[in-house]
Amino acid sequence: SNIPKIVILGAGYGGILTALRLQKELNYNEADVTLVNKHDYHYITTHLHMPAAGTDNPENARVNISKLIDEFKIDFVKSTVIQIRPQDRKVILEDGTLSYDYLVIGLGGEPETFGIPGLSDYAMNIRSINSVRLIREHIEYQFARYKREPHRTDYLTFVVGGAGFTGIEFVGELSDRLPQLCKQFDVDPTLVKLYNIEAAPTALPGFDSELVEYAMQVLTKKGVTFRIGTAIKECKPDGVVVGEGEEIKSATVIWTGGIRGNRLIEEAGIETMRGRVKVDEHLRVPGMDNIYVLGDNSLVFGPEGRPYPPTAQIAMQQGVTCAHNLVASIRNQPLKAFAFSNKGTVASLGKGEAIGIAFGKKYKGRTAAWLKKLIDLRYLFIIGGIPLVLRKGKFF
Numbered sequence: 574s575n576i577p578k579i580v581i582l583g584a585g586y587g588g589i590l591t592a593l594r595l596q597k598e599l600n601y602n603e604a605d606v607t608l609v610n611k612h613d614y615h616y617i618t619t620h621l622h623m624p625a626a627g628t629d630n631p632e633n634a635r636v637n638i639s640k641l642i643d644e645f646k647i648d649f650v651k652s653t654v655i656q657i658r659p660q661d662r663k664v665i666l667e668d669g670t671l672s673y674d675y676l677v678i679g680l681g682g683e684p685e686t687f688g689i690p691g692l693s694d695y696a697m698n699i700r701s702i703n704s705v706r707l708i709r710e711h712i713e714y715q716f717a718r719y720k721r722e723p724h725r726t727d728y729l730t731f732v733v734g735g736a737g738f739t740g741i742e743f744v745g746e747l748s749d750r751l752p753q754l755c756k757q758f759d760v761d762p763t764l765v766k767l768y769n770i771e772a773a774p775t776a777l778p779g780f781d782s783e784l785v786e787y788a789m790q791v792l793t794k795k796g797v798t799f800r801i802g803t804a805i806k807e808c809k810p811d812g813v814v815v816g817e818g819e820e821i822k823s824a825t826v827i828w829t830g831g832i833r834g835n836r837l838i839e840e841a842g843i844e845t846m847r848g849r850v851k852v853d854e855h856l857r858v859p860g861m862d863n864i865y866v867l868g869d870n871s872l873v874f875g876p877e878g879r880p881y882p883p884t885a886q887i888a889m890q891q892g893v894t895c896a897h898n899l900v901a902s903i904r905n906q907p908l909k910a911f912a913f914s915n916k917g918t919v920a921s922l923g924k925g926e927a928i929g930i931a932f933g934k935k936y937k938g939r940t941a942a943w944l945k946k947l948i949d950l951r952y953l954f955i956i957g958g959i960p961l962v963l964r965k966g967k968f969f
């Protein structure tokens with residue numbers, strides 16, 4: 574048929590928002606839309622630090638895609654993309670091939686290890702439902718192991734590499750969880766150590782210094798040991814090497830030291846910087862008018878000439894613009910330039926504690942924690958309306 578084919582890769586923040594907008598804006602038979610995702614569920618990445626630490630159930634961080642999209646309007650394909658072929662306008666899946674006229678790449682980022690030896694082999698990452706289940710089970714297992722080998726106090730040392738927002742939110746949760754595990758397993762809490770190791774001269778580099786100081790105070794009080802200005806140089810099966818060769822023995826290393834774009838993009842012959850595509854003002858790959866790139870795989874520069882940090886917030890806004898531009902292309906109407914509207918940043922520090930900047934104001938403590946909850950509920954509402962808010966929202 575002559576109906577244009579739109580293929581969306583990845584049902585993350587960018588992909589889901591694109592799909593939801595397309596299903597609303599496209600008229601009957603105006604385009605064939607296919608959404609491809611590795612799993613038949615969308616995960617709420619911004620909640621993953623909780624199931625990773627074991628303070629929440631992984632079920633609460635995932636939503637079936639069939640509950641979000643209208644399958645009479647969008648074809649959902651559960652499969653893993655293994656190759657993108659712009660020259661043939663095809664995408665190769667593990668179990669088939671798709672042709673497209675327009676492609677949207679929203680596959681999310683990958684952990685950036687900066688070539689640090691051992692990290693990809695021995696460290697775990699907070700990036701999917703499956704990866705956080707592994708972290709949660711692994712941490713519990715260390716307590717069980719310790720009870721059989723009480724001389725191995727290294728089983729009770731937990732290392733988090735990188736004190737960006739992911740690292741900070743995770744140690745906030747884990748410092749809530751560790752005392753519970755100590756009770757459950759009858760372990761002396763003074764034997765448990767939780768390190769957050771950061772190479773930069775401060776935690777949360779670039780963020781408001783007063784709020785960073787507040788966060789470090791709260792977390793230190795909860796038992797986190799910060800090693801700031803200390804780079805992880807190597808990861809081994811039995812710990813990490815930091816700074817000038819000091820070893821920290823640990824059976825648990827969680828790497829939150831940064832993310833890069835998905836390797837499939839550079840493998841497709843598309844130019845990237847650390848895996849990310851510097852998209853044009855309409856969110857397309859320069860020189861490839863039919864390929865849009867969203868979220869953690871895209872690089873968008875602000876007016877000061879610096880790239881915006883990759884967040885769910887920007888990915889969602891990109892999804893809206895991308896859908897608009899796809900519809901406009903099909904109708905031969907002018908495209909819209911993407912303009913990021915920054916609503917702020919709020920990060921959790923565990924139960925009842927958070928820091929953030931929103932509406933040009935600083936927040937900390939309980940108020941910030943409420944704000945974080947509101948942002949979470951707002952997201953559920955945007956993608957799934959009131960029913961999803963009631964099913965997955967937490968109101969306590």
Ligand code: FAD
Nearest residue numbers: 583585586587611618619653654680681868869884885886
């Ligand atoms: P993602 O949401 O990562 O989704 C990518 C999708 O593609 C996934 O469904 C994945 O399964 C799928 N996929 C990947 N590879 C393949 C493949 N080969 N084939 C098929 N499917 C594939 N940002 C904020 O703005 N606010 C926050 O509070 C916040 N908190 C965060 C907390 C944590 C713990 C973390 C880790 C991140 C947080 N972020 C936050 C950042 C935010 O989650 C990311 O920027 C956002 O998820 C990026 O969205 P995306 O659409 O690019 O991709």
Ligand code: NAD
Nearest residue numbers: 735737738739770771772773804805830831882883919920
């Ligand atoms: P990041 O890149 O923001 O932070 C990684 C940190 O690791 C940096 O502080 C870096 O200096 C440090 N690091 C790098 N190499 C190191 C080494 N060898 N040893 C020790 N430390 C090292 O990554 P992230 O925290 O995963 O965040 C990714 C994106 O997601 C960001 O844009 C962030 O804003 C966003 N995010 C937002 C929230 C929120 O808004 N609540 C939460 C999580 C993530």
